[in-house]
Amino acid sequence: MAFICGTCSREFTLPSAVLAKYPNWTPKQCMDCRDKPSPAGPAKAAKPKSKGSSVTRTQDLTTAEVLARFDGGPAHGIFTDGSSRPNPGPGGWGAVFVRDNAVIEQRHGADPWTTNNRMELTALIAGLEMAPPAESVIVFSDSQLVVNTLTKWARGWEGRGWKRKEGEIANLDLVKRAWELVQQRPNARIEWIRAHDGSRWNEYADALSTAHLRSEV
Structure with a gap:
């Protein structure tokens, strides 16, 4: 199936495997236009730094750079993060398990x-x-969304045969796998943490999730 780019007006196509992943999705831009940086606009006055505005919002730091820059946030737990650029598009994920600010285990991966x-x-x-x-x-x-899915909604969806009143459950394959693991680990508690707020291990998980963009983890 061919589409027309809303930016350059050229015809473009996407792999059938991609379209099968996202039924009823109509792409608005070709990949060339989506990857182009936005034209620079007029200069704006700098705004005060607020929560959720650490340097990792605009820079892809390595895990070593994260450890050198940040020391805040919880020192124990499992920290997870994932993203795609653009969305949808190439993406990655990362998870790190720490005790007393020491890494016990870490994992990361990517999807084209x-x-x-x-x-x-x-x-x-x-x-x-x-x-x-x-x-x-x-x-x-x-x-x-992920925290609410597993702490508020998944149990009810399972009880209704994995259905929801508002329509299909997005990413049901992953939701079901995550819910299975939640039930197998009754002592694991899932909590939300603010992104890009200087929390060392959340920033570290973010660095793992973008490792596919760099030559160094």
């Missing part, structure tokens, strides 16, 4: 065509897989 939410769920799955089944541990995610 995905979405933010799929990468966030994949990261959380990896984090839950690292959690010892009998150990009390907090698994952190900076995606409120």
